[in-house]
Amino acid sequence: MSNIANTASSQPKMKKHMGLKASRTVGNTLIYILLITISIIWLIPFVFIVLQSFRVESTHQVGYVVPQVWGFKNYADLFNSNFVKWYVNTFVTALFTCILQTLIVLCMSYTLSRFRFKMRKPLMKIMLILGLFPGMLSMIILYRVLKDLGLTQANAVPGLILVYVASSGMGYYVSKGFFDTIPKSLDEAARIDGATRAQVLYKIILPLSKPIVIYTLLTAFMGPWGDYVFAAYVSNNTSAGMNVAVGLYNWLSQDQINKKYTMFCAGGVLVAVPVTVLFMCLQRYYVEGVTGGAVKG
Amino acid sequence: MTNQERGTQAPKRKLPLIAHILLAQVAVVLCCLLTWYLCENVVQKEYSDATYRTEVEMIDNNYNAMGYLKDANGKIAALQYAPVSDAITKAPLYQAVVDEMDLLNQHNLTVGRLIDRVKWGYDEADTTGRTITIDVSFSDPAVAEEIGNKLAEKLNSILTDKSKFPGPPINQPNRIEHYGLIQNPVRTGPNTLVWVIIAGIIAEGVFLTMAFQTGWKNKLTCIIMGFANLSRGQVLRGLLFFLFEVVAIGYMVGWGVGWLQKLPTLGTVKTEHYALVAGGQEIVSYGDDSFKILLYGVLTIFFILAVIYTYYQNVKQGRLAQKIEEAGKRLKSGREDLRSLVDDQFHKTLLALPVAGITVFTIMPIIFMVLVAFTNYSGTFDGKENLFHWVGLDNFNQLLTWTSNGSGNKTFMATFGEILAWTLMWAFFATFTNYFLGMFVAMAINKKGIKGKKLFRTILVMTIAIPQFISLLYVSKMFDKNGIVNSFLMNMGWIERALPFWEDATWARFTVIIINIWIGIPYLMLITTGILMNIPADLYESARIDGANPWQQYTRITLPYMLFVTGPYLLTSFTGNMNNFNVIYLLTGGGPTKLGAYSAGGVSAGNTDLLITWLFKITIGGDHLYYQASVIGILVFLVVALITLLVYSRLPSNKNEEDFQ
Numbered sequence: 001m002s003n004i005a006n007t008a009s010s011q012p013k014m015k016k017h018m019g020l021k022a023s024r025t026v027g028n029t030l031i032y033i034l035l036i037t038i039s040i041i042w043l044i045p046f047v048f049i050v051l052q053s054f055r056v057e058s059t060h061q062v063g064y065v066v067p068q069v070w071g072f073k074n075y076a077d078l079f080n081s082n083f084v085k086w087y088v089n090t091f092v093t094a095l096f097t098c099i100l101q102t103l104i105v106l107c108m109s110y111t112l113s114r115f116r117f118k119m120r121k122p123l124m125k126i127m128l129i130l131g132l133f134p135g136m137l138s139m140i141i142l143y144r145v146l147k148d149l150g151l152t153q154a155n156a157v158p159g160l161i162l163v164y165v166a167s168s169g170m171g172y173y174v175s176k177g178f179f180d181t182i183p184k185s186l187d188e189a190a191r192i193d194g195a196t197r198a199q200v201l202y203k204i205i206l207p208l209s210k211p212i213v214i215y216t217l218l219t220a221f222m223g224p225w226g227d228y229v230f231a232a233y234v235s236n237n238t239s240a241g242m243n244v245a246v247g248l249y250n251w252l253s254q255d256q257i258n259k260k261y262t263m264f265c266a267g268g269v270l271v272a273v274p275v276t277v278l279f280m281c282l283q284r285y286y287v288e289g290v291t292g293g294a295v296k297g
Numbered sequence: 298m299t300n301q302e303r304g305t306q307a308p309k310r311k312l313p314l315i316a317h318i319l320l321a322q323v324a325v326v327l328c329c330l331l332t333w334y335l336c337e338n339v340v341q342k343e344y345s346d347a348t349y350r351t352e353v354e355m356i357d358n359n360y361n362a363m364g365y366l367k368d369a370n371g372k373i374a375a376l377q378y379a380p381v382s383d384a385i386t387k388a389p390l391y392q393a394v395v396d397e398m399d400l401l402n403q404h405n406l407t408v409g410r411l412i413d414r415v416k417w418g419y420d421e422a423d424t425t426g427r428t429i430t431i432d433v434s435f436s437d438p439a440v441a442e443e444i445g446n447k448l449a450e451k452l453n454s455i456l457t458d459k460s461k462f463p464g465p466p467i468n469q470p471n472r473i474e475h476y477g478l479i480q481n482p483v484r485t486g487p488n489t490l491v492w493v494i495i496a497g498i499i500a501e502g503v504f505l506t507m508a509f510q511t512g513w514k515n516k517l518t519c520i521i522m523g524f525a526n527l528s529r530g531q532v533l534r535g536l537l538f539f540l541f542e543v544v545a546i547g548y549m550v551g552w553g554v555g556w557l558q559k560l561p562t563l564g565t566v567k568t569e570h571y572a573l574v575a576g577g578q579e580i581v582s583y584g585d586d587s588f589k590i591l592l593y594g595v596l597t598i599f600f601i602l603a604v605i606y607t608y609y610q611n612v613k614q615g616r617l618a619q620k621i622e623e624a625g626k627r628l629k630s631g632r633e634d635l636r637s638l639v640d641d642q643f644h645k646t647l648l649a650l651p652v653a654g655i656t657v658f659t660i661m662p663i664i665f666m667v668l669v670a671f672t673n674y675s676g677t678f679d680g681k682e683n684l685f686h687w688v689g690l691d692n693f694n695q696l697l698t699w700t701s702n703g704s705g706n707k708t709f710m711a712t713f714g715e716i717l718a719w720t721l722m723w724a725f726f727a728t729f730t731n732y733f734l735g736m737f738v739a740m741a742i743n744k745k746g747i748k749g750k751k752l753f754r755t756i757l758v759m760t761i762a763i764p765q766f767i768s769l770l771y772v773s774k775m776f777d778k779n780g781i782v783n784s785f786l787m788n789m790g791w792i793e794r795a796l797p798f799w800e801d802a803t804w805a806r807f808t809v810i811i812i813n814i815w816i817g818i819p820y821l822m823l824i825t826t827g828i829l830m831n832i833p834a835d836l837y838e839s840a841r842i843d844g845a846n847p848w849q850q851y852t853r854i855t856l857p858y859m860l861f862v863t864g865p866y867l868l869t870s871f872t873g874n875m876n877n878f879n880v881i882y883l884l885t886g887g888g889p890t891k892l893g894a895y896s897a898g899g900v901s902a903g904n905t906d907l908l909i910t911w912l913f914k915i916t917i918g919g920d921h922l923y924y925q926a927s928v929i930g931i932l933v934f935l936v937v938a939l940i941t942l943l944v945y946s947r948l949p950s951n952k953n954e955e956d957f958q
Contacts, residue, residue, distance in 0.1 A: 024746060031741045038738065039756045042815065046759060048781065049771050061774060063784025104654065107647040115644040123652070130659055132937045134876055136913050137930040138662035140669075140923055144588060166658035169651030198639035198646075226764025229878060229913070245766040249883075252770055261774075268767040279762035280755065290820065291827035 046272075053265035060258040074266035082239045082247060083267055089157050090225060090243040090271075096161045098221035101168040105216050106209075109172035110201065113179035114187065127170050139233050146234060156234045156241030163234075164224055174289050178212040179205070215289030218282050225275050244271045314508070321504035328500035329493050336489040346434035348480040349441035351449035351473065438478055449473055506612055511619070518615040522608065525615025529622060533631030538611045545604045553597040560594035563587040563672065564684045587680030591672070595665055599656075669927040676921030692928050712895035712902055713929070717936065719806070720907045723881075724874040726810045727817065728867060734814060735821020736859060739829060742822070754826075757819040765816070769883035772812055773799070802904035805885055809905055813880050828862050829855070864948040872937050876909045887914060908933045 048065050053074055055067035078084070112124060142163055146152050151159030182205060190200045206213075224231075228245040235241035242250075248267050251260035279286065433445035450473070507519040518525035522542040527535025559565075564585025621628055629637070638646045670692055678685035697710050707715075742753050760768060775781045776798040783795040798808045832855065840850050860867075881887060887903035887910045895902065899919030902911050908929060915926045 028744070028746050031744055031747060035738075035741060035747070035753050039753060042756055042759065045768060045772050045775065046763065048775070049767070061777065061779060063779065063781065063788065065781060104651045108651040111644045111647040117644055123648075127655070129938070130655070130663065132872070132941060133663050133934050134909050134912065134930050136876075136878065136909055136916070137666040137927060138659065140916060140926075141592065141662040141665045142658065144592070163658060166654035169655050170659065196636070196640040197643035201643075222762075222764070226766055228766045228883070233917070245764065249766060249770065252774065257774075265771070268771060272763040272767055275764065276759065276762040279758075283755070283758060286761075287823050287827075290823050 049265045049268055052262055053269050055262050055265075059260065059262045061261050074262045075270070077263055078266055078270065081263070082242070083244070083263075083270075085240060086242050086244045086247040087270070089241070090245075093157050093160050093164070093243060094221050094224040097164045097224045098217050100161070100165040101220040101223075102213065102216045104165060104168050105172055105175055105220070106213065108169040109175035110179055110205065112172060113176045114184075114205075127172075131170060136229070139230060142230075143233055143236075152234050152241070153236050153238035154240040156231070156236075156238070159234050160224065160227075160231060160243075163230065164227075168220070175212045175216055178209065178289070182208055211285045211288050214282055214285040218279065218286055219289070222275060222279070225271075317508035318505065321501075321508040324504045324507075325497060325500040328504075329497045332493050332496035333489060336492050345482055346436050346480075347438035347441045347478055347482045348432050348434045349438070349445035350476040350479045351431045351433075351445050352476065432479075434480075436482060438482065441478070446475065449475070506608075510612070510615070515612075515615045515619055518611060522611045525611075526618055529618050529628055531618060531628055531631065531634075533634055534614060538607070538614075541604075541607050545600075545607075548600065549597075549604075552593070553600060556590060556593040556597045559585065559590045561687075563686050564590050564680070567684060568681055585684060587672075587674070587678075587685045589680075591668060591680075592665060595661065595668065599661070666927050666930060669923055670931055672924055674923045674927075675925075676919070676923075679921075688924075692924050696928070707895050709895050709925075712891070713908075713932070715891070716902055716906055716908055716911055719905070720875050723806075723810070723877075723905075723907060724871050727813050727874040727877065727880075728871045730810065730814050731817030731821050732863075732867065732870075735818045736825045736829075738818055739822045739825040740855075743826060743829060754822070757822055760816055760819050761823075765879050766883055769812070769816070769880060772815070773884045776808060776812075799885055800889055802889055802891075805889055805905050809881065809884055812884060813877075816880065824863070824866065825859065828859060831862075832858050865945075868941065868944050868948065872941060875907065875937060876933070877907065878909050878913065881905055881907050881910050882913070887911065 051065050051067060054070050054072070055062075056069040056071035056073045057067065059074075112120060143152065146159040146163070149159070151162065186204055186208075187200050190204050191197075195203065224243070226245055227243070228249060231243045232246045232249070235243070235246055239247070244267065248264050248271070250256065251264045251267075257264075431445060431448050433441050433448065435441040435444070503519050507516050510516045510519060514528045515525045517528075518538075521539065523535035523538025523540075525535075526532075526538065564587045566584035568581065568584040618628055671687055671689060672685050673688050673692075674680065674685040677683060695709070696713075697708055738757070741747070742750050777783070778795045778797070778800065782798070783792075786792045787795065797804050799805050836854050837850055840854060845853065885903070885905045887906035889904050891902050891904050891906075900914045900922075902914075906914070912926045912929045912933070915922050915929070
């Protein structure tokens, strides 16, 4: 808050002494300094974690960052640990969830945006109210149901996919906001030409919806990729059913941190790199989705 | 559809409506009578077990036979039918049962089943423990008597067997007394009156509906669902209705009624474990499972609602078909029905899966968990080994008195209040620091003449891309007592002792909010960038001409516009932060522990715990007090709902959603 006040109010005073151009240059320099400072702060943890992942001389937390002995030992160790299993689990979960969840979310949001039917408003209100309940509570029962179906512990992956996908219809807001902006006249024209509503969807709307489809795919992939709580609950301390988040979290527990700290860093890098690359490539769509979704609430 | 319905006249009746209704009542009475007859005369009657009691008493006062069977406290409680741990004392008694294997064969019994039906008892008033009662319960009194007799004899011989019960000699024979049948079989089974009432209600519904229908096809459809459609050639619709009826009756008779019957008690039969000899193989006799009863009970109620709705649809579709037929129009064929699912009724196709998923995986768990708040479901009363049951409003009444294990600790409500206060404080700071700083960074990056906009944005956005469990866990370790930050500060000589980032309550709260800024600014930067660009440039232009400085421009133009547009976002962001599990759990795990706070089943609250993390800890830790977690969950819902209600209606930007289209 105070930052805003300082930089903003310092500008007019300068104007009196210098020309417009000069004052802008000073202002911009200040902003550059600020932005570069922020960038450094933002990057520090990520640079540190990468550096520490190459540290070979010790495996516990140390007070310095740059390794004294460099090497790939931590990465090599990862491949001899359960990490590979966790990684595969996470990838499979994220992949299936991302595809199925996108289908569900698009069905839901498209319908709520395009159709006017009796249950529409009540449905939206019910979902709004449901969203106010802490989802954490449902975990207990979902765990028991999954357990009865045999989908917990070592078989946690299909169980997780089922739960992630099944309730994903609730997150329709952003894509509904997108569909709302596509003019209805397009649909009506196609309907007059004899297209069924299903044809309107996949011949007219879907080709226009690439940004929102990609946005939904991306967020649906990133969710399970980093989910900790439910995955921890469902895998229930069984290593074979964990995802990377649960496995790596356990490595930082009191009794393991001294042996596994640098491996955590290496694992973190391996988990973060693909999703970061993916995100950076699709950043444009993400920004569109987030911006649109926030404005429409 | 509805227009068609109203457009045509209902067909004429031969008898007045009142006659139909009266006839329906006759049918209802007949149904009730039929049910009564079936219950009384046809359905096989069930009886409770006959219990045959025998007592064995040690006559010799010098030798307390039961002494060997006393527990550590000198009580004789161990003589009750036993959990596995008591197998050592029980072994001789159970051996008696095994020795009567021919009895088992005669009556087609397994050992477990037999043990299940034999209760070893003792007289509570008899502190010397000289008397054992053996109650044998079977539905057949003769079997009860036979087995009861044999077991008593066997027990007597065991107690006098010195190889098994070494002790002073027994001078006199033990007294064996056969009390005979102490409890005669009582008719249990279906209660006729209840069944007649249920049959009456269903019949009333069905026949009354029937009375209001005209034409035999539509009347019959009230009993055979789908008949009105089927008989008019709408095979697909008719068959679906009929199939549903078959499934509904099958489910209700097979399972539904059973679950519903148990719902009021949440189960009565406990699961028991036996071992015939010490350390021997365990025999388990499975009882009820309260969890399943509650779960399937709720599901069955849902199912009944679905049945009522489908029945209503069935009647409605029948009438519709009738009217279309009478208007001389053609009815929709099955093929057309299917086609309408991708056309007129396309929304139903699209919504079917998502709504089903939400119902089963969101609504049902929520209803279930709300119900749990009215039970004593916990780690101890897990519904299997120890059944849980309804406790009414007890959990809510005890809000003020719930105390923790230790003395001098705060009540539940006091700790709840403290955590709620911090939760609100956290939500406030987390939302508004991010909001203003994010907006500020966005304005800085978007300022004219700044180069490398894309680079700056990409660097910031890294915190969104990298999974939080990595970034937050790593940052949490950076601020550890011996983490990088403290080491660096000490190496530079700026501090002498490590700063208590996570050890001190105030430090921890402050650090959490600061680190949350690191996580949150990028989102806000992205969101506000787009909106800032939408502010008409000529507003600023005219403001500048009028001599407004940048601060005035910000407070008079930018901020009001932003608040207007992002109002709903701020609200959801606030409530989202109240439930921001990840940041708190991954950074501090809720710590440092709050001293003197209420501890729920061995779980104590921490200073940075939000209600949601507290709830999670109670669920996974200690005694798993699910009912308490559920109460907290309901309270959280109430708080969030209240905030939403109060704020939402006052937002200036309650836009009409049709605006865009």
